[in-house]
Amino acid sequence: MPVRSKYLAAIAISIWMVIVIFFMILAGSPDLEILFVLTLIGMLVIAELADPVHTRPVFLSRFRYIIAAGVILFGAIVTQKVLEILGS
DSSP: OOOOHHHHHHHHHHHHHHHHHHHHHHHHHHHHHHHHHHHHHHHHHHHHHHHHHOEEEEEEEHHHHHHHHHHHHHHHHHHHHHHHHHOO
């Protein structure tokens, strides 16, 4: 029974997040912003690798909305950090 690519993408994202959380705990510096950014990077890589050449599956179309929301939140985090730097 072949494994569908949407399940592989979900498994890959889960494994990526577990690895990131493991190393954050190992380093002793868990930070939600770093976790979010590294998860977003993993999602972008997996979306690019799971995208077939000639067709676009429905799950990737919906996944693009999640990525777009993540990029907007990433912009908000960067803006907040820049304002913190300029304020000090």
